[in-house]
Amino acid sequence: MNAQALCLPTVYLNGKFLPIEEAKISPLDRGFIFGDGVYEVIPYYDGRGLRALEHLKRLQRSLDELEIANPHSIETWEAIIGELIERNGGGNVGVYIQVTRGVAKRDFPPPPGLTQTVFLMVNPLATPKPETYEKGMSCVSLDDNRWLRCHVKATALLGAVLLKHEGSKLGGDEVVMFRDGYLTESSASNIAAVKNGVILCPPMDNLILGGITYELMMELARKNGLPLEVRRVHRREVRAADELWIMSSTKEVAPIVTLDGKPVGNGVPGPVFKKMRALFEDYKRNLPAAPSTSLKAAE
Ligand SMILES: Cc1ncc(COP(=O)(O)O)c(C=O)c1O
Numbered sequence: 001m002n003a004q005a006l007c008l009p010t011v012y013l014n015g016k017f018l019p020i021e022e023a024k025i026s027p028l029d030r031g032f033i034f035g036d037g038v039y040e041v042i043p044y045y046d047g048r049g050l051r052a053l054e055h056l057k058r059l060q061r062s063l064d065e066l067e068i069a070n071p072h073s074i075e076t077w078e079a080i081i082g083e084l085i086e087r088n089g090g091g092n093v094g095v096y097i098q099v100t101r102g103v104a105k106r107d108f109p110p111p112p113g114l115t116q117t118v119f120l121m122v123n124p125l126a127t128p129k130p131e132t133y134e135k136g137m138s139c140v141s142l143d144d145n146r147w148l149r150c151h152v153k154a155t156a157l158l159g160a161v162l163l164k165h166e167g168s169k170l171g172g173d174e175v176v177m178f179r180d181g182y183l184t185e186s187s188a189s190n191i192a193a194v195k196n197g198v199i200l201c202p203p204m205d206n207l208i209l210g211g212i213t214y215e216l217m218m219e220l221a222r223k224n225g226l227p228l229e230v231r232r233v234h235r236r237e238v239r240a241a242d243e244l245w246i247m248s249s250t251k252e253v254a255p256i257v258t259l260d261g262k263p264v265g266n267g268v269p270g271p272v273f274k275k276m277r278a279l280f281e282d283y284k285r286n287l288p289a290a291p292s293t294s295l296k297a298a299e
Contacts, residue, residue: 008088012120031100035156038062039098048287092125136257140172144179160187183233190214194243199228213247220279243270
C-alpha cells in the first residue's frame, strides 16, 4: 500500500519529523515483539485539542502501569504535537502517540535502561457522518474476553481487534460487551445506557478504559442537571434501556438504535442523547485556543 495513504505525510519518530516512508523501527522493538507499549489518540480541531491535557495525563498513567518512564514533559508533548499538526497542514485531526519500552534482545522480563521508542502520526479526524448521529448505529453484543487491565491504554489490542472483527462478521457497526453479565464497553469506545431519563454509566474500574469523552459527557450531564448514576449495569437493563450511546474521541457521542437486531427503546435516537449531543457540540465550539509553546522553548 502507498505509504501516503496510511496517514498524513509527516510523522515524528524519536526526536525527528520525517516522511512516513523514512520512519524505520527495529524489529526487535518490544512494541513490535510483545505489544509492550502504550498509546493515545487526541482529537484536535483546527489546532485546538479536545481535553488534550487529560489525554496526556492518561498517557502518564498508562506508562506508570507498565513502569515505563515518560520520555517527555507535558510541555514538550504539546510542542511536538503542535509542530506535527502544523507540518501536516492543520485542520481537524486525530493525533496518535505511541511510546514503547524500546529495543532489546527478545526476552520476557524487560531489561533496565532501555530508551523508549516515541512515534506520532496524524490522521484526518474520522468522526461519523451526520447520518450516523441522526439515524444511529446497529450493534451486536459479545462477551468481553479481554485481559483484566483494560484501564491501561496498551498497544496490545488483539482482544479488542478480534472482538471487533467478530462483531463485523455478525453485521454490527460496533460491539457492546458484557463481562459476567454486566456492561463493560465497546472495542474502542465507552457505552452508557439511559432508562427513564437517568444516564447509567459503568464505573471506571479495571474493566474499561476511562475514556476522556466519557468523562466529559458525565461532567456535561452533571453541570446541566441530567440525572446520572455511575454503577454496574446488568445485561437485562441494557436490553430494556430507552437509549444506548457510544462515546470516544473519534465517535464523539453517537446513538445505538438496535442491539442484536432488536430496537433500543423506540429504535431512534432518544431525547437525552439529543440533549447530550447539543451540549457536546457547544463544548466543541468553545474549545480554548491552542497553547503557544514552541518545541525549542519546551525542551
Ligand atoms: C477500549 C476503549 N474504550 C474507550 C475508548 C474511548 O476513549 P476516549 O474517549 O478517550 O477516546 C477507547 C478509545 O480508543 C478505547 O480504546
